[in-house]
Amino acid sequence: MRALSMAPWTALVVPVLALAVGCSGPAPETAPLPPPSVAATAATTFNGTDVAWIQLMIPMTEQLVPLLEIGAERAGEQPLRDLAARLRDTHRAEAGELRALLARTGLPDVNPHEGHNMPGMVTPDEVTALSQARGAAFDEGFTTSLRDYLAQVAMVSGSESEVGADPQTTALAARIAADREKDLAALDTAAQAS
Numbered sequence: 001m002r003a004l005s006m007a008p009w010t011a012l013v014v015p016v017l018a019l020a021v022g023c024s025g026p027a028p029e030t031a032p033l034p035p036p037s038v039a040a041t042a043a044t045t046f047n048g049t050d051v052a053w054i055q056l057m058i059p060m061t062e063q064l065v066p067l068l069e070i071g072a073e074r075a076g077e078q079p080l081r082d083l084a085a086r087l088r089d090t091h092r093a094e095a096g097e098l099r100a101l102l103a104r105t106g107l108p109d110v111n112p113h114e115g116h117n118m119p120g121m122v123t124p125d126e127v128t129a130l131s132q133a134r135g136a137a138f139d140e141g142f143t144t145s146l147r148d149y150l151a152q153v154a155m156v157s158g159s160e161s162e163v164g165a166d167p168q169t170t171a172l173a174a175r176i177a178a179d180r181e182k183d184l185a186a187l188d189t190a191a192q193a194s
Contacts, residue, residue: 041065046105047165053156053173054101058110060120061095064149066127067142076139079190084142087183094176101169143191150187154180 068091071084076166102109113121122145130141154177 020098045165045167046169047163047170050101050162050164050166050169050181051107053160053164054098054169055107055112056118056156057153057176058095058098058102060118060122060149060153061091061098063122063124063127063160064146065091065095067122067130067145070127070131071142071146074134074138075142076135077190077193079193080143083183083186083190084146087146090179094172097172101166102171104168116151120149122149132151132153139191147184147187150180150184154184 065088068084068088072081072088075081075084099109126141126145130138130145132140157173157177157180161170161177164170164173
């Protein structure tokens with residue numbers, strides 16, 4: 001087993017997160033993560049971009065699911081409810097795939113983005129606010145949050161698919177990027193029906 005040194009990992013991850021994701025806000029009050037230890041075998045060839053994408057996509061995906069659950073029940077028009085239900089099921093499955101990739105990296109199951117204000121990331125506060133909204137206000141807020149999420153994930157996943165190193169990770173990223181682009185089109189269609 002060979003460990004990836006801190007300097008190369010930082011050099012790859014910081015630009016990816018700063019440019020592609022636009023992380024802002026105060027850092028969480030937790031101890032810094034140790035440098036990742038990545039198994040270097042023919043089957044597992046993660047680079048820093050792979051790791052950064054996996055660690056970003058897990059919380060983004062999992063934090064969206066509660067919003068999709070509310071949308072599947074409360075959206076004003078059936079096409080929007082149907083889209084929310086389909087995306088809820090898709091994102092639950094993708095969360096499992098992402099967690100399996102994280103396990104392959106050998107990294108701890110922690111969220112290095114806890115407390116960060118990430119573009120496109122649905123926050124618990126947004127879910128709470130939308131859970132109290134009704135009618136057109138709910139549909140508008142739900143559609144806006146979902147559109148922001150889909151666009152950001154399509155962009156970040158497209159970048160990962162181009163510069164990542166692990167074939168399984170880049171394949172999942174490419175699939176997610178393409179699916180989120182299709183989901184954006186489906187959202188526009190469903191929103192027009194509202």
